[in-house]
Amino acid sequence: MNEISRVEGRQAEDGAAALPHNIEAEQQLLGAILTDNDVYDRVANLISARHFYDPVHARIWETAEARITKNALASPVTLKPFLEADEGLKELGGPAYLLRLASAAIASFAARDYAQMIRDLAIRRSLMGIGRDISARAAEVTAESEPQSQIVEAEQALYKLAESGGAVRGFRSFLSAVKDAVQVANAAYMRDGGLAGLSTGLVDMDKKLGGLHRSDLLILAGRPSMGKTSLATNIAFNVAKAYRRGTLPDGSPGAVDGGVVGFFSLEMSAEQLAARILSEAAEVPSEQIRRGDMTGVEFRRFVEAAKQLEACPLYIDDTPALPIGQLAARARRLKREHGLDVLIVDYLQLVRPGSAKDSRVNEVSEITQGLKAIAKELDVPVVALSQLSRQVESREDKRPQLSDLRESGSIEQDADVVMFVFREEYYAEREKPSDDKLDEMAKWQERMERLHGRAEVIIGKQRHGPIGSVDLSFEGRFTRFGNLVKPWQQSDGNFV
Incomplete structure (x- = not known):
């Protein structure tokens, strides 16, 4: 019995043969890494040990990853002492299986495509697992298991899986970041005046x-x-x-x-x-x-x-x-x-x-x-x-x-x-003097005329720009804030 049939035979015994997987892709990607450790850097942001279908392959990945990240060589020979006691590896022929992986290695340029395939299959298996969990929990009719909370938990699980479906971004070159910044500035420039948001x-x-x-x-x-x-x-x-x-x-x-x-x-x-x-x-x-x-x-x-x-x-x-x-x-x-x-x-x-x-x-x-x-x-x-x-x-x-x-x-x-949001008019209304205090009443009326229909938005913190205040108009009858017409705009009629 060859290695592939041994692996798939063992999975079939566990009742998991129906799950989507590709043993050959896992074997050939691991072989590529064991023959050229630089391949690891090309695929590490795409997959991890949890994406491998076969648990032995996941342990081989983890061991190789631990050595490569310490700038140590990961090859069939250097991995042998760490894995020769592994019971799962013994079923596949022991450390000799590592040599056979290396002999089945794919070309380094194809490694990323193989890694993406392994990741996609892992996501499909996760989707099937979430589906089973949803079905099992829905079947449990208890006072604690409310359907609405189960729906929210299911949505969260699906969205988390969707977010993990993309590659980890990690470090970006300064050139890439500059390009994004230029695009934002260009979009603001094209909007006649300068809105980045x-x-x-x-x-x-x-x-x-x-x-x-x-x-x-x-x-x-x-x-x-x-x-x-x-x-x-x-x-x-x-x-x-x-x-x-x-x-x-x-x-x-x-x-x-x-x-x-x-x-x-x-x-x-x-x-x-x-x-x-x-x-x-x-x-x-x-x-x-x-x-x-x-x-x-x-x-x-x-x-x-x-x-x-x-x-x-x-x-x-x-x-x-x-x-x-x-x-x-x-x-x-x-x-x-x-x-x-x-x-x-x-x-x-x-x-x-x-x-x-x-x-x-x-x-x-x-x-x-x-x-x-x-x-x-x-x-x-x-x-x-x-x-x-x-x-x-x-x-x-x-x-x-x-x-x-x-x-x-x-x-x-x-x-x-x-x-x-600050409206001084609100506080001034509550400071109205009694009618017999004529001087105070005149000052209060003058103040109310000045404040009427005006509001202020005070910017106390801003990471992208200056702090300060913005004057707005406020029509309480319609609960509407608007652009405040400036005196020079009133005179020439150019305010839009």
Whole structure:
């Protein structure tokens, strides 16, 4: 009986003959490495011991790998002392089997193709294993095994397998990295003005941020009633409204303008969020929409806006108290089924950690690290809203600072950009003097006129650019932030 039939005969006895494999490819690749150790460097980023079907081949790979990585020679002779006591190798003829592997070696130029074949077959076997596990767990009807949690676990297992299906990137040459940087700069240059990332639809904010960058975690923080959710919905609407699909520079299909938006609304219902977006688009106050108190003109405008929004790729998930693991799984599913260009989470403190921690700081740290991992894994910007601590209210200057972030250490550390929404008008309204103090009333009215309809986004941290503030307009009736018209733009009428 030859070596191949011995191997396959042993696997058949174990009841595993139906699993996809290619013993000859494994033998010839191992032979190539044992005759030329440089072949290992060409295939090490593609396969590892776990990808080999035959356990003896996996142990031969591990032994050879251990020597090669120590700059020691791996050959049939040098591997013999480490493997001659291996029971599986004895079945195949002992150390003489190593010599026969070397004699069956393929040419070094074909090694990568053989390694890819071995990897692909291993992934197929893993898929079959996941399928069996799903079937077995679904058959167990117990109080602990909820179907929904099983679906999430199955999705996570499949996505993990899909991610492991690509080769490990490892080190890249500086030339390769420079090419990518030049492509980003060229794309920004071609966009007339310089956006390296996705446009928010707010001109001054785009100039300060350079758009929303892929794989970035952006924190949008503020005290209650400052307009965090309104600004997030405005950005989501602007991105989805501008969506245009086409061919990307690398030849793949995707969003050439705007993008697909995923919105996790852990505080408000999907209906409430939709009402806010419709209020902005139709220019009808949101409270009138809720009450149905609209004139004929307003209702027609409302219906027209609803029709236009039907085609917008904006997807809302309003499941409360989502664990960070399920949030990641749902984001992956959205990207797989519909695409995903920006993800918004409202808000960070309502996301649950994967497991209970000994302190709230550690829980928030797990959540922020999870959100950053999602941004990098899915290669999209993640905008997470965050509450601020009450210490803002005790200061005379109510402008928020990085130290005002709740559990600020982890949030500030993990975020690429930290922004604060601030409306001084909100605080000024609450400082109205009594009617009999005429001088104070006059000053207050002058201050209110100056602050009316204005908002400020303070950029407290930015890895890619400068910090500072951006002035925006704010229409409370429509919960809408917009570009603020400057005095010189008002005079010449050139503002767009």
